[in-house]
Amino acid sequence: MDTPQDFRFLIESIAQRHNPYYENEYLVIQTYPREIQLRVETRRFDYAQAKKWCELENFAHDYTSFALKIFHQGKLYSVNSDGTPGEISRQQDWKIDPRYLNAHYDQNSEAEIIVCNCSYPYFLCFLDPEDSERQPVTCLVDDFGGIINNCPNCGIQIVDDIEIEDEPLYFEEEQEYIPEACQGCSNYHGSVYNGNLLVCAIHPYGWNNQSCPDFTR
Ligand SMILES: [Zn+2]
Structure with a gap:
């Protein structure tokens, strides 16, 4: 967990605090891999520009996913096709208490x-x-x-990842969470191998936007 990149995000988060998001600002955020703090690729007030940017980012990166969100009443929302706020986003700009960040980056902890x-x-x-x-x-x-x-945001049962490595079968039984984009999709696989969830053959790590381009009933 302690890579120089983590520290870079830490610094970015400090910068973001001095530059808060604005009502109706569109944010293109990284949805995979998940970082400890929100990673914003770009900020735009123009919906078409933001949408285009998000599409290009997803096209350009094979192992990183991005999603378009809108900042509304202090939270992130998905975006309707007309650019207005839709449902509240699972992914939010969570503010972690610095004491926990310090403990996380402490090599002796x-x-x-x-x-x-x-x-x-x-x-x-x-x-x-x-x-x-x-x-x-x-x-x-x-x-x-x-x-x-359980996770206060999505309700999934939390299991210490040390246990997951030792006892993958128990993890498999407890892993009932199906990503939003995969619910009802016939491509969904959902089995655990060596503690890693294989979501489907097309997107092994899942698709983090609400609408996966390969969704099949
Ligand atoms: Zn959760």
Whole structure:
């Protein structure tokens, strides 16, 4: 987790704090791979320009996905075909308390921030030195330190990834979350291999926009 790139995003997030998003601003965000903090590729007020930018980014990158969102009433929303805000986005600009970020980047700490499939960041740590398993807790600025067992954003059961590597079968049973874009799609595979979810043969890591171009009933 501690790559120079992570630190770059950290700096970007500081920059973003001084340059807040505006009502009705379109953001092209990276949806895969998921980073600890929101990665915004571009910001535009013009819907057509933003849409075009998003399409080009998706076309140009094989292993990175992007989605178009609109900033509305302090949150990210999907965008209707006429450019107006649609449904609230699963992916949001989560603000992580700096104390958790510091612990995450501390090489001597066994605690770390994990990003849920839905984009929500939580913190895995040993609450008690006697504990054998790390406990997930919330780490957002306005909601930190609460013990959680399910993701507050999407509801999926949270499992410590150390356990996932040791006992992939248990993980397989607990992994019931089907990405929004894949629900009802006949291409959806959804089995776990070595702890990694194979979403489908066309998009092994899934498609993060609401509408996958290869959706088949
Ligand atoms: Zn989630």
